[in-house]
Amino acid sequence: MKIRQISVFLENRPGRLSALCRTLAEAGINLSTLTLAETGEFGLLRLITPDPAKAQQVIEQAGYAATATEVVALQVPDRPGGLASVLQVLEAHGLSVEYMYAFAMRAGGDAVMVFRFDDMDRALTVLQAAGVSVSKSVDLFGA
Amino acid sequence: MIRNLWNDLDGTFFPESALDYMPADRLREVQLQRLKAVTALAYERVALFRERMDAKGVKPGDVRTLDDVRLLPFAAKTDLRDTYPYGLFAVPMSEVVRLHASSGTTGKPIVVGYTAPDMEVWKQVIMRTLYAAGFSRGDVVQNMFGYGLFTGGLGLHDGIEGIGATVIPISGGNSERQIMVMKDFGVTAVSCTPSYFIHLIEVAGKLGIDFKRDLKVKRGVFGAEPWTDQMRQFIETASGIKAYDIYGLSEIIGPGVAAECGCQSGLHVFEDHFLVEIVDPKTLEPVPEGQEGELVITTLSKQAMPVIRYRTRDITAIEARPCACGRSIRRIRRISRRSDDMFIIRGVNVFPSQIETALLKTEASLPHYQIVLTRKSGLDRMEVRVEVTGEMLRDRLSEMEGLQRRFAHSIEQITSLHTDVILVQPGTIPRSEGKAKRVLDHRNDSV
Numbered sequence: 001m002k003i004r005q006i007s008v009f010l011e012n013r014p015g016r017l018s019a020l021c022r023t024l025a026e027a028g029i030n031l032s033t034l035t036l037a038e039t040g041e042f043g044l045l046r047l048i049t050p051d052p053a054k055a056q057q058v059i060e061q062a063g064y065a066a067t068a069t070e071v072v073a074l075q076v077p078d079r080p081g082g083l084a085s086v087l088q089v090l091e092a093h094g095l096s097v098e099y100m101y102a103f104a105m106r107a108g109g110d111a112v113m114v115f116r117f118d119d120m121d122r123a124l125t126v127l128q129a130a131g132v133s134v135s136k137s138v139d140l141f142g143a
Numbered sequence: 144m145i146r147n148l149w150n151d152l153d154g155t156f157f158p159e160s161a162l163d164y165m166p167a168d169r170l171r172e173v174q175l176q177r178l179k180a181v182t183a184l185a186y187e188r189v190a191l192f193r194e195r196m197d198a199k200g201v202k203p204g205d206v207r208t209l210d211d212v213r214l215l216p217f218a219a220k221t222d223l224r225d226t227y228p229y230g231l232f233a234v235p236m237s238e239v240v241r242l243h244a245s246s247g248t249t250g251k252p253i254v255v256g257y258t259a260p261d262m263e264v265w266k267q268v269i270m271r272t273l274y275a276a277g278f279s280r281g282d283v284v285q286n287m288f289g290y291g292l293f294t295g296g297l298g299l300h301d302g303i304e305g306i307g308a309t310v311i312p313i314s315g316g317n318s319e320r321q322i323m324v325m326k327d328f329g330v331t332a333v334s335c336t337p338s339y340f341i342h343l344i345e346v347a348g349k350l351g352i353d354f355k356r357d358l359k360v361k362r363g364v365f366g367a368e369p370w371t372d373q374m375r376q377f378i379e380t381a382s383g384i385k386a387y388d389i390y391g392l393s394e395i396i397g398p399g400v401a402a403e404c405g406c407q408s409g410l411h412v413f414e415d416h417f418l419v420e421i422v423d424p425k426t427l428e429p430v431p432e433g434q435e436g437e438l439v440i441t442t443l444s445k446q447a448m449p450v451i452r453y454r455t456r457d458i459t460a461i462e463a464r465p466c467a468c469g470r471s472i473r474r475i476r477r478i479s480r481r482s483d484d485m486f487i488i489r490g491v492n493v494f495p496s497q498i499e500t501a502l503l504k505t506e507a508s509l510p511h512y513q514i515v516l517t518r519k520s521g522l523d524r525m526e527v528r529v530e531v532t533g534e535m536l537r538d539r540l541s542e543m544e545g546l547q548r549r550f551a552h553s554i555e556q557i558t559s560l561h562t563d564v565i566l567v568q569p570g571t572i573p574r575s576e577g578k579a580k581r582v583l584d585h586r587n588d589s590v
Contacts, residue, residue, distance in 0.1 A: 007538045009531045011568050037540050042531075042566050044540060060349065063570040065531045069538040098539065116538070 001136050002070040002120060004052035008045045009065040012038055020045065020064065027058040032140060033114065035101035048073075048103070048114060050141035070120055073103060073140060075110040075133035082111070089130040095123050107139055157274045157306075159267055162415055163470040170471060173415055175209050177443035182206050182215065185449045188233035191226060192216070192451055212418060212441060213429065217452045223253035223394060232256050234447050244292040245393040252292070255393050256447040262301070264444055268399035268413045269302020275404040275411065275470075276364050276387035278332055280307035285325055287335035288367065290314040294397025295367050299334045302399070308332070315339060318346040325358055333363040337370040337378065337386070341509060344381045345532070354382035364389045366398055369457070369478050371496050373503040375407075381508065388477050394453055395440050401475055409462045409474030416444045419475065420452070421461055424482045435460045437482050438475065456482045486582060488516060488523045493558050495581040498527060501553040505546070506535060513572045518586040526563045527554060530572055 010016045017036070024031065034047040049055045052068060059066045076082045090097065096118050103112035112135055117123035127134060165173070183203040185192040195216035196202070205214055223231060232239065240259050244252040257265065278284065284303045288295030296314055303310040313324060315335065321343055324330065333340065340363065347354055354360065360382065366389040378386045390410050391398035400417055401410035412419050421436040422429055430436040438455045442448075458481065462474040485494050495514060503509050511530040516523065529550060537543055543566065550564040573580065 005538075007536065009536050009543075009566070009568060011566075011571070016568070039540055039544060042543070044538065044543070046538070060533060063568070065533045065536045065569050067533060067536040067538060 001134055002072055002124070003048065003114075003135075003137055003140070005046050005048055005069050005071045005114070005116075006052050006056050006059065007067050007069055008047070008059055010036075010043045010045050012040065012042050017045065020059070020062075023058065023062045024049075024055065027054075029055050029058060033101070033104045035099075035114075037099065046101070048140075050137075069116065071114050071116045072120070072124060072127075073112050073114050073135040074127065075107050075135055076113050078106065078109055078111045083113070086127070086132055089127060089132060090117075090123065093122070093126045095119060095126060103140070105140070107133075107135060112140070157270075157279075159270045159305075160274045163271060163275070163411060163413075163472050165415065165471055167471050170414060171209060174418055174443060177415075178209065178212060178418060178441065179203070179206055181441065181443055181445070181449045182451065184233055184446075185451050189231055189449070191222060191231060192218075209418070212420065212452065215441075215451050217427065217439065217454050218450055219454045220253065220394065220456075223255075227252075228254040229256070231448050231450070233449055234258055239447050242292075243294045243297075243393055243397065245294075253394065255294070255397075258446045261396075261445055261447050264416060265298060265396055265399055266301045266305045268396065268416060269298060270305045271413060272364065272389050272399055272402035273302055273306050273308070275402045275468075276389075277362055277385070277405060278303070278306060278308055278364075282308040282332045283311065283328060283330050284308050284332045284334065285311045285313055285321070285328070285330045287313060287315050287321060287333060287339060288398075294391070294393045298391070298397040298399060299364075303334075318343055319350065322347050322350055322352055325360060326352065329359050331359050331361050333360055333384075335363070335365065336367045337365040337374050338368060340365060340378055340382075340386075341374065344378070354384070358382075360384050362387065364402070366390055369481060369484070369496065371499055371503075372477070373500055374509060377503070377508055390457075390475070390478060392455060394450060395442055395455075396445065400440065403477075404466065404468040404470060406467050408466065409476050411466065411470050411472045411474050414472045416442070418443055419461065419473075421459065424456075424458075430460075432463055433460055435476075438478070458482050484582065486514075486516060486584060488525050488560060491558060491560055493525070493560065497557050498554060498581075501557045502527075502529065502550060505549045505553045508532070508534065510535065511569075511572050513580070514582045516582065516584045516586050523586060524563065525560055526565055527551075528565045528567050528572060530569050531566050532569060 029049055032048045037044045056066050056068055076086055098116040100113055100115045186196055186203045199216055201214050238258045239256040241257040244254045286299050288299055290296035300310055300312055362385045364387050375386050387403040388410055389398055389402045391400040401412040403410050418441040420439040422439050424437040438457045438459050440453050442450045457478045459475045459478045485492055498514055513528045515526040547564050547566055551562050554562045
């Protein structure tokens, strides 16, 4: 099951990230996880939150440029070779990972990681066929 | 036949616009008569013009043909500043019924005055402006030009009332309220600066309002700053309205000097009130007909503040060929740049409009941008800051870097200059509700 990630454009300057985080805090938005990808001058803050539509609205109203992207959260066995086994499935089917980052929580004994693939739909089919657990939104954020 | 020619766009006849179709030879006679009168008035009543004419050895009687305007001295914005506030007035203050002032970019503003007949002329030229753009009685017009000392707001206001349309004197600013009024009041036509309208299109989008579906706006007149055909295309495509260019300047009268008709191919100058010349900005000699140069205007009917051969700094050309609309008053090409907006970097002349064209070639809509010129160890650098919008934003850094490269490449293709393109967050480039400050030149800030 795909989940929505919000990406926000940030200039790579002191105070820009904390200003955005303050905006989110004031709107009562809980961040489930986030990651920052950056070049020398600017960065993309990618974040996962229980209510992505509201988060995007709050962020845009505060004057930031934001866009929504679909990603999947996968349950990765928390043992040596756990991630490798998932990646192997993808490799076998010629699917490439654009980026991935860890979720700040665990599901059962597993770690949860967020993945963005070049071909999201095919990746999902392949992963499910291979028995990789794809987290549902209810697993991640509660009902 | 004549009736057809005098009919506007939708076939309605507007008596005020009849002057736009005056036979050319008659128009030149009127211009000559008025040129003689205004030269005499300026010489008799305004010390600056008298002193300059005396210094050149020219008397009002030397003006015998329209070309003789070239015998007269030029005037410039500095003359208005130097004679602040009333030094160029040709009538006693008891005759002056209205004052306006332009926000000078440096130091004191410049002050302009109008007699009661001047006000009537101003209203008439605005009415002709609006008719040419298809405005008429029944339109609900949201006038977003600034009210107050700026000539834009009140100038348009009187003309809108003059044609019998409904005017909403909302002035500029508070963009969300502008959109609300536009929607709730059933606005059919607008007037403002083109950059502000582009801003409003953005704001409407954020509010979830679709210009084409949710609003009734059909047309707009836009002016007070140079803009490009690409900006027009963007406005018309994004909002579904027809966008007409209007031209004017406070020193001459305010808006109402020239305006586009339904053909949108150049601006008809209201030549019965304004005599236009095109000169080479360096030599000040007239350029051959049809060639680009600086626009110079002489007011033909202003009483309170006649202005002889005013150097506008606006670059354009006179289009003498007849317009398909049938108007006999000649057109000037759209002004997309000013001679003083131009900057020279590494020996290359650059106009902000060129940067704009380059940005629009890369992205479908024109982002907010600013050109910053700096000097390091004697080397000039041009940096173009571009605000990232939600539409432009991609989730991949490589795509954003690609966008940056495409902007830079496009600018290089047009200006042959290497540029550093910096992507910045929305709202970080300062903007005024009126004229956008496009170029920051820091080259002489430090050695």
